[in-house]
Amino acid sequence: KRILKYGGCSPCCVFVALIFLQRLKTRLGANVSLTSTNFQRLFLIATMTAAKFLDDFYYSNTSWAEIGSLKLKELNKLELEFLFLMQFDLHVYRFEYDNFVASLNLEARSEDFQKSDNDESSLVCKVPSYCDVTSAVTAF
Structure with missing residues (x-):
């Protein structure tokens, strides 16, 4: 943190x-x-x-x-x-970055869904905020 x-x-x-x-x-x-x-x-x-x-x-x-x-x-x-x-290989391609962020978003949504205890009102997935993604990252 x-x-x-x-x-x-x-x-x-x-x-x-x-x-x-x-x-x-x-x-x-x-x-x-x-x-x-x-x-x-x-x-x-x-x-x-x-x-x-x-x-x-x-x-x-x-x-x-x-x-x-x-x-x-x-x-x-x-x-x-x-x-x-790292063999000084620091370049990150846009598609690589986008795919990684998308996978974190899925992880954050999954955690949100699991925390909801299957409450029907939570079946609509919200787009995770930066804070949601950051908390998923710190759990990584």
Whole structure:
């Protein structure tokens, strides 16, 4: 939550960061297991990288280190490792982004439907807001 609250990046950076993490998991396959500790660091680095790649204005590494409660030296090392693991492949095609956001929207709708306890008035699906999608992302 700190990353989302204090990161100061555009909403699309969050989605692109998750796309980066999905790519990384695909590249590393079974060699990566996500824990609450390494997911936070990976999400921090992925979000920082997405902000640098997409946004005109973004925070310095010093600020990101503070947000993630890391030492600057460790953050810089993690950033470099992340870029090499990603093979510097940071471009996200529009169709890839749209498909990813659509899948998150479906997930958010599914969670909304399950929470409704099959109340008939809730059978009409609402289009999820940014907050709905963000909560689905944080659950990811």
